[in-house]
Amino acid sequence: MAQTNAIELRHITKRFGQKVIANDDISLDLRKGEILALLGENGSGKTTLMNMLGGIYFPDEGQIFVDGEEVTIRSPKDSFRYGIGMIHQHFKLVDVFTAAENIVLGLEGEKGRLDKNSIRRTVREIAERYGFDIDPDQKVYDMSVSQKQTVEIVKVLYRGANTLILDEPTAVLTPQETDKLFAVMRNMKKDGKAIIIITHKLHEVLDVSDRVAVLRKGKYIGDVETATATQQSLTDMMVGRAVALNIDRPKAEKCVDRLIVNNLTVLDKEGVKKLDKVSFTAMGGEILGIAGVAGSGQKELLEAIAGLQPEEEGSEIRYISPEGKEMSLIGMDPLDIINSGILLSFVPEDRFGAGLVGSMPIVDNIKLRTYRDRKGILADRAKAQELADRIVLDLEVVTPNTNVIPIRRLSGGNVQKVLVGREISSSPTVLMTAYAVRGLDINTSYMIYNLLTEQKMKGAAVIYVGEDLDVLLELCDRILVLCGGQVSGIVDAASATKEEIGLLMTQFRREDKA
Amino acid sequence: MIRITKRDGISSLLSVAIRVIAVIAALILCLIITFLFTGRDPLRVLSEMVGGSFGTSKRMWEFLQRTMILSCIAVGLAPAFKMHFWNVGAEGQMLMGGLGALILMKFCWVIPSLPLLILMALLAILFGAVWGMIPGFFKAKWNANETLFTLMMNYIAIQIVLYFCTIWEGTVGTVKIGIVNGEAGAPSYHKGWIGEMFTGNFNDKDFMWLVLIVLLVVVAMWAYLRYTKQGYEISVVGDSVNTAKYAGIRVNKVYVRSMAISGGVCGFAGFLAVSAVSRTLTDLTADGRGFTAIIIAWLAHTNPYLMLVFAALYTFMELAGKQMASAFQLNDYYSKILTGIVLFFVLGCEFFTNYKVHISKKHKGGAAK
Numbered sequence: 061m062a063q064t065n066a067i068e069l070r071h072i073t074k075r076f077g078q079k080v081i082a083n084d085d086i087s088l089d090l091r092k093g094e095i096l097a098l099l100g101e102n103g104s105g106k107t108t109l110m111n112m113l114g115g116i117y118f119p120d121e122g123q124i125f126v127d128g129e130e131v132t133i134r135s136p137k138d139s140f141r142y143g144i145g146m147i148h149q150h151f152k153l154v155d156v157f158t159a160a161e162n163i164v165l166g167l168e169g170e171k172g173r174l175d176k177n178s179i180r181r182t183v184r185e186i187a188e189r190y191g192f193d194i195d196p197d198q199k200v201y202d203m204s205v206s207q208k209q210t211v212e213i214v215k216v217l218y219r220g221a222n223t224l225i226l227d228e229p230t231a232v233l234t235p236q237e238t239d240k241l242f243a244v245m246r247n248m249k250k251d252g253k254a255i256i257i258i259t260h261k262l263h264e265v266l267d268v269s270d271r272v273a274v275l276r277k278g279k280y281i282g283d284v285e286t287a288t289a290t291q292q293s294l295t296d297m298m299v300g301r302a303v304a305l306n307i308d309r310p311k312a313e314k315c316v317d318r319l320i321v322n323n324l325t326v327l328d329k330e331g332v333k334k335l336d337k338v339s340f341t342a343m344g345g346e347i348l349g350i351a352g353v354a355g356s357g358q359k360e361l362l363e364a365i366a367g368l369q370p371e372e373e374g375s376e377i378r379y380i381s382p383e384g385k386e387m388s389l390i391g392m393d394p395l396d397i398i399n400s401g402i403l404l405s406f407v408p409e410d411r412f413g414a415g416l417v418g419s420m421p422i423v424d425n426i427k428l429r430t431y432r433d434r435k436g437i438l439a440d441r442a443k444a445q446e447l448a449d450r451i452v453l454d455l456e457v458v459t460p461n462t463n464v465i466p467i468r469r470l471s472g473g474n475v476q477k478v479l480v481g482r483e484i485s486s487s488p489t490v491l492m493t494a495y496a497v498r499g500l501d502i503n504t505s506y507m508i509y510n511l512l513t514e515q516k517m518k519g520a521a522v523i524y525v526g527e528d529l530d531v532l533l534e535l536c537d538r539i540l541v542l543c544g545g546q547v548s549g550i551v552d553a554a555s556a557t558k559e560e561i562g563l564l565m566t567q568f569r570r571e572d573k574a
Numbered sequence: 575m576i577r578i579t580k581r582d583g584i585s586s587l588l589s590v591a592i593r594v595i596a597v598i599a600a601l602i603l604c605l606i607i608t609f610l611f612t613g614r615d616p617l618r619v620l621s622e623m624v625g626g627s628f629g630t631s632k633r634m635w636e637f638l639q640r641t642m643i644l645s646c647i648a649v650g651l652a653p654a655f656k657m658h659f660w661n662v663g664a665e666g667q668m669l670m671g672g673l674g675a676l677i678l679m680k681f682c683w684v685i686p687s688l689p690l691l692i693l694m695a696l697l698a699i700l701f702g703a704v705w706g707m708i709p710g711f712f713k714a715k716w717n718a719n720e721t722l723f724t725l726m727m728n729y730i731a732i733q734i735v736l737y738f739c740t741i742w743e744g745t746v747g748t749v750k751i752g753i754v755n756g757e758a759g760a761p762s763y764h765k766g767w768i769g770e771m772f773t774g775n776f777n778d779k780d781f782m783w784l785v786l787i788v789l790l791v792v793v794a795m796w797a798y799l800r801y802t803k804q805g806y807e808i809s810v811v812g813d814s815v816n817t818a819k820y821a822g823i824r825v826n827k828v829y830v831r832s833m834a835i836s837g838g839v840c841g842f843a844g845f846l847a848v849s850a851v852s853r854t855l856t857d858l859t860a861d862g863r864g865f866t867a868i869i870i871a872w873l874a875h876t877n878p879y880l881m882l883v884f885a886a887l888y889t890f891m892e893l894a895g896k897q898m899a900s901a902f903q904l905n906d907y908y909s910k911i912l913t914g915i916v917l918f919f920v921l922g923c924e925f926f927t928n929y930k931v932h933i934s935k936k937h938k939g940g941a942a943k
């Protein structure tokens with residue numbers, strides 16, 4: 061061996077309970093100064109494997125070597141000691157502290173005291189060296205997701221990490237923020253650090269990594285140099301068979317007006333306009349895409365339709381049922397909508413915050429939509445169980461069971477499958493989805509695209525809020541572009557270009573500034 | 575080398591075993607402490623302890639009676655706690671229930687026995703429910719902090735009860751009304767007393783009614799939380815208010831409704847305490863049990879059956895302490911010390927149900943085969 065590897069995993073096995081083998085005899089090397097992408101379908105064991113390096117889990121079997129030395133990692137503290145820094149998908153920052161305070165939290169200074177100025181200086185140095193954008197004195201509650209992520213990364217660098225592990229860092233970032241992150245990662249690599257990144261977006265893998273390691277169903281499949289890989293070859297490796305990577309877009313036919321939105325204006329709690337006179341029509345039998353920079357009013361738009369946001373005076377939302385009956389949704393709450401027989405389904409952005417109950421098992425999460433289906437005071441259970449079994453089977457949800465394990469424990473992709481499966485199951489006439497494939501592997505993403513198209517062909521009005529312009533262009537029939545809470549354009553997806561949409565996404569902003 | 579890891583979930587058998595071990599360890603510590611203080615033979619101490627609850631038939635009924643009232647209050651807290659609504663107002667809700675029951679018992683005893691009892695129970699439930707709904711309503715309407723609100727409602731209830739005691743007894747400052755309908759031979763004799771109305775004379779076994787009724791309440795609450803739509807809504811609201819709204823659950827309505835049920839059951843406990851046990855009302859009718867029940871409900875993770883178990887354990891320790899205090903001439907606080915020890919162990923064992931402790935000698939974690 062010419063050079064020792066930063067990290068070597070040998071025959072690592074991790075089980076959860078009797079049935080789930082999350083990692084099965086995995087051996088993996090991380091070379092110094094490389095960016096390794098860890099790829100695998102949802103539930104293939106990526107997070108679990110990394111958690112053993114991060115000191116969250118302890119392997120049942122196997123050895124871990126750092127710089128050629130065998131080590132035992134029992135806690136995140138041990139992990140830090142060996143120079144491993146893990147950035148989890150859910151940040152663990154203290155909101156009321158500043159960036160600098162969070163960075164040194166838990167560290168002991170000399171003589172038990174920490175010198176604020178020297179901390180700031182070091183943070184600035186790190187930021188300069190790698191090209192981070194960070195203000196040491198900013199409070200965490202004032203930060204965007206991407207800024208919080210930066211704090212997490214600087215935090216582990218501050219502690220002298222030589223190896224960084226990033227678990228799906230880009231899932232919550234806009235494309236621009238992702239580019240920034242990748243620039244920083246390249247700088248770290250130049251500095252000799254070894255990096256493992258988990259992501260489901262193959263173009264990112266090709267863009268940033270040097271080597272790709274693939275897991276499938278808990279087993280190590282192999283690795284390839286990124287230079288020799290393509291999206292197709294990686295997908296095949298991950299799934300284990302050849303899969304077609306294109307979205308079938310049958311022509312929208314028999315389109316009928318389903319949802320007519322006129323002058324919709326929504327204010328947030330502070331009275332700031334989140335939506336400003338938004339008007340459009342969503343038609344049954346088509347997928348209407350919604351594009352826009354994150355926070356342009358997508359969330360408020362869907363929530364207003366779902367009855368979760370109060371609309372301002374003059375707003376109009378009209379629903380026309382397949383039978384031709386017309387009603388106004390203004391002032392209706394979700395229960396009113398259910399009671400008036402409107403089959404409106406909604407896959408919200410924040411799964412656990414709104415949409416699922418993390419502490420309950422799959423069945424009880426399905427019940428959220430079906431518990432009223434039985435007459436009398438008792439909640440339906442049989443139907444929910446039946447539906448849960450069907451979703452698990454149809455969407456290939458990996459779970460030990462449907463009625464015991466809290467849904468929060470499932471891997472991210474499996475959670476999303478349950479949510480989408482539930483929302484589709486009621487044969488909705490309006491189906492709204494926000495970032496429906498966030499955190500999903502490529503295979504599952506395509507499964508979801510197909511399900512949405514299936515709903516469209518059944519006559520549902522599908523509203524798809526997305527961030528990946530390529531997918532929006534391929535999947536949708538029309539695309540509405542939001543910019544600062546206003547509609548900056550509605551284009552035909554078959555003829556529009558990425559550049560055109562990109563321009564619309566920023567158009568009003570520029571006018572504002574001018 | 576000691577390593578602590580969070581459990582991924584725990585089998586119910588193991589969690590019960592851990593709790594049983596904790597209780598046994600606590601009892602042993604109690605024995606040791608008593609031995610150190612009194613120098614008595616530990617076996618004698620043990621027998622006094624058990625004797626406190628099971629020594630005589632009278633003590634056994636006392637034990638059952640106390641366990642049942644405590645369980646009933648704890649069960650009343652279950653819907654609120656499950657909803658993550660921290661109702662610490664059981665004391666007041668129970669007192670108000672007791673007041674409702676007593677009003678009918680004192681002034682409407684001419685009503686035939688069975689309807690009278692039913693009316694008393696209903697009025698008690700109504701009073702308790704109103705007392706619980708008020709903080710629920712304020713939480714729903716203005717997001718008022720429920721813990722402070724329910725707590726303050728206790729003191730208002732106590733003052734109201736004291737006020738009526740004064741009015742009914744006619745002398746200023748009275749804190750106790752005499753036994754109601756206790757005058758032998760009078761037409762009102764034993765009216766509104768559960769138990770006596772059927773047998774006609776006082777007998778410890780009359781607590782049987784109390785036991786049966788509370789068991790019924792426990793089963794009903796378990797079924798309500800587990801099988802009904804409303805019970806399901808309570809669990810969803812308890813986990814995530816936003817998810818509840820998303821699913822079309824009117825959260826404010828659930829707050830008010832569940833607090834009405836919570837207060838209603840606590841009020842019912844007040845009815846039982848008045849009609850089946852004390853036959854009178856004082857500001858001490860609740861006697862801190864509204865607060866004890868909070869611990870019981872919390873320990874039982876809002877499972878009504880476990881509440882019975884913990885309520886029994888708590889009562890057992892209380893009576894054991896009282897018994898030892900009198901047998902060994904210790905003062906009354908001794909009972910509190912012992913109860914405290916048991917609670918400390920039982921609460922402490924929560925740690926072991928959530929975390930796993932590994933002890934090993936510089937162990938190279940799972941070296942390859």
Ligand SMILES: Nc1ncnc2c1ncn2[C@@H]1O[C@H](COP(=O)(O)OP(=O)(O)OP(=O)(O)O)[C@@H](O)[C@H]1O
Nearest residue numbers: 076082102103104105106107108458470471472473
């Ligand atoms: N704490 C746990 N208890 C039980 N099963 C678990 C636990 N954590 C993970 N699993 C299971 O282990 C398997 C691997 O999960 P893991 O989170 O590592 O997947 P992943 O590759 O990160 O998936 P994703 O891309 O969806 O995040 C899954 O089947 C998951 O359900």
Ligand SMILES: [Mg+2]
Nearest residue numbers: 106107471472
């Ligand atoms: Mg993962």
